[in-house]
Amino acid sequence: RILILDFGSQYTQLIARRIREIGVYCEVEPWDIDPAAVEAFGAKGIVLSGGPETVTGDDAPVAPEVVFNLGVPVLGICYGMQTMAQQLGGLVINADEHEYGYAQVRAHGHTKLLKDIEDMVTPEGYGMLDVWMSHGDRVDQLPEGFKLMASTPSCPIAGMANEEKNFYGIQFHPEVTHTKQGYRMIERFVVNLCGCEKLWTTENIIDDSIKRVRDMVGTDQVMLGLSGGVDSSVVAALLHKAIGDQLTCVFVDHGLLRYQEGDQVMAMFAQNMGIKVIRADVEERFMSALAGEVDPEKKRKIIGREFIEVFDAESAKLKGVKWLAQGTIYPDVIESAGSKTGKAKVIKSHHNVGGLPEDMEMSLIEPLRELFKDEVRKLGVALGLPYNMVYRHPFPGPGLGVRILGEVKKEYADILRLADHIFIQELIKWELYDKTSQAFAVFLPVKSVGVVGDARRYDYVVALRAVETIDFMTARWAHLPYEFLEHVSGRIINEIPRISRVTYDISSKPPATIEWE
Ligand code: XMP
Numbered sequence: 001r002i003l004i005l006d007f008g009s010q011y012t013q014l015i016a017r018r019i020r021e022i023g024v025y026c027e028v029e030p031w032d033i034d035p036a037a038v039e040a041f042g043a044k045g046i047v048l049s050g051g052p053e054t055v056t057g058d059d060a061p062v063a064p065e066v067v068f069n070l071g072v073p074v075l076g077i078c079y080g081m082q083t084m085a086q087q088l089g090g091l092v093i094n095a096d097e098h099e100y101g102y103a104q105v106r107a108h109g110h111t112k113l114l115k116d117i118e119d120m121v122t123p124e125g126y127g128m129l130d131v132w133m134s135h136g137d138r139v140d141q142l143p144e145g146f147k148l149m150a151s152t153p154s155c156p157i158a159g160m161a162n163e164e165k166n167f168y169g170i171q172f173h174p175e176v177t178h179t180k181q182g183y184r185m186i187e188r189f190v191v192n193l194c195g196c197e198k199l200w201t202t203e204n205i206i207d208d209s210i211k212r213v214r215d216m217v218g219t220d221q222v223m224l225g226l227s228g229g230v231d232s233s234v235v236a237a238l239l240h241k242a243i244g245d246q247l248t249c250v251f252v253d254h255g256l257l258r259y260q261e262g263d264q265v266m267a268m269f270a271q272n273m274g275i276k277v278i279r280a281d282v283e284e285r286f287m288s289a290l291a292g293e294v295d296p297e298k299k300r301k302i303i304g305r306e307f308i309e310v311f312d313a314e315s316a317k318l319k320g321v322k323w324l325a326q327g328t329i330y331p332d333v334i335e336s337a338g339s340k341t342g343k344a345k346v347i348k349s350h351h352n353v354g355g356l357p358e359d360m361e362m363s364l365i366e367p368l369r370e371l372f373k374d375e376v377r378k379l380g381v382a383l384g385l386p387y388n389m390v391y392r393h394p395f396p397g398p399g400l401g402v403r404i405l406g407e408v409k410k411e412y413a414d415i416l417r418l419a420d421h422i423f424i425q426e427l428i429k430w431e432l433y434d435k436t437s438q439a440f441a442v443f444l445p446v447k448s449v450g451v452v453g454d455a456r457r458y459d460y461v462v463a464l465r466a467v468e469t470i471d472f473m474t475a476r477w478a479h480l481p482y483e484f485l486e487h488v489s490g491r492i493i494n495e496i497p498r499i500s501r502v503t504y505d506i507s508s509k510p511p512a513t514i515e516w517e
Pocket of ligand 1: 300394395396397402438472509512513515516517
């Protein structure tokens with residue numbers, strides 16, 4: 001396995017995902033990890049990530065010395081290369097010329113890392129690579145024992161190698177797809193230079209997880225909060241395969257789910273798969289709790305609080321349950337860990353509904369804790385969950401509660417569900433669903449005038465929202481075809497009597513958010 005030390009780059013998780021895609025297990029730890037833990041990890045190779053700091057600054061992050069003494073290959077990327085250079089006796093300077101974006105790098109000296117990996121060969125026989133570069137500083141003098149591996153006109157040392165020790169530094173980012181040969185470089189490093197075998201496959205992950213779950217829980221009973229979302233669904237399928245009837249799921253239907261979603265969850269898990277699912281039908285309770293509240297954050301808090309209370313009450317009815325399963329995935333773990341000094345990482349606050357019930361003597365089991373979303377999805381499909389469920393757009397914990405602007409009412413939720421259903425149905429039909437990252441309808445509690453036949457009507461408005469995004473931190477509104485929007489709008493206004501007008505949201509994030517509340 002490979003250890004990645006994180007210096008705070010926005011691409012660190014991508015490095016981990018690439019290595020996993022290659023079939024090799026890896027973990028991300030903050031750069032200021034305890035040196036003893038680096039040793040104990042038993043890595044066959046170490047990657048030092050990029051980062052936003054400058055190595056020339058005071059108390060700049062550095063790699064633990066032990067990294068260079070373990071006798072395993074080390075790959076420094078961007079900041080990782082610079083700190084490697086500086087720590088091993090080279091010189092890093094603030095460059096006059098900053099370089100961001102596409103660059104062409106010339107390879108030198110047929111190093112073990114880059115040999116025969118190239119996008120083009122110059123007439124003189126040099127390999128040229130199209131790469132994604134982003135740096136302010138650059139290495140100016142190589143550390144002892146290193147030779148030049150790559151260069152660009154504005155960055156004469158864009159790559160360095162100490163082949164005897166298998167230490168490599170590259171100024172560009174092999175983990176982003178703009179670096180066309182990046183995958184091959186990472187593969188060369190982890191497989192050929194570190195000697196890792198490609199054992200991290202979906203089948204192995206499932207077998208291994210099942211074994212671990214069985215060893216952990218023995219004959220104990222396990223409980224799981226099932227939301228119908230990807231993560232908890234995959235946990236349900238996995239645990240059911242591992243321990244069968246020892247698993248009971250609690251599904252809180254708060255009345256803010258999508259069209260027929262509650263019934264679908266029950267049909268899928270209880271009827272099809274034979275999993276024990278307790279459904280708490282608590283729509284009325286949620287509607288009364290939300291009555292009169294218009295503030296988005298307060299609405300979120302109410303939904304969160306009620307959710308936990310219902311979940312607690314339902315789980316208290318189950319006797320002798322020793323384990324609580326959760327669908328925590330690896331990005332959640334990395335995000336909430338961060339660096340000890342808090343320097344290398346901005347910790348994203350989670351806005352998921354739910355939490356650990358208090359006063360319950362249960363241990364936590366999180367079978368997806370080491371997996372990225374794409375791995376979780378592959379697992380779901382391999383475990384027999386339908387593709388369209390596993391690849392469904394994300395849905396926020398507070399559900400339609402934040403898609404009904406202002407006060408939430410059952411009447412509004414029912415109207416919104418129908419409009420949202422038509423929009424999604426048509427996106428799928430027009431093969432646009434997989435091209436958007438998230439799409440939904442929003443209910444606006446204002447009335448607008450319309451005309452049907454000879455009659456004037458005065459009814460509600462819905463907005464359609466569709467975005468394209470990689471990470472949901474920034475997003476572009478989806479440029480859906482006009483004919484498509486026209487068709488959807490026509491269906492919504494004609495089929496839902498209480499809606500008189502449909503609008504399309506053309507705001508990107510930032511400055512708008514994806515949800516309207
Ligand atoms: P925003 O609206 O912040 O949304 O651009 C980014 C992503 O997060 C989802 N989201 C939530 N998810 N609880 C959740 O579990 C929430 O309160 C919440 N608010 C937003 C949103 O759907 C989008 O995918």
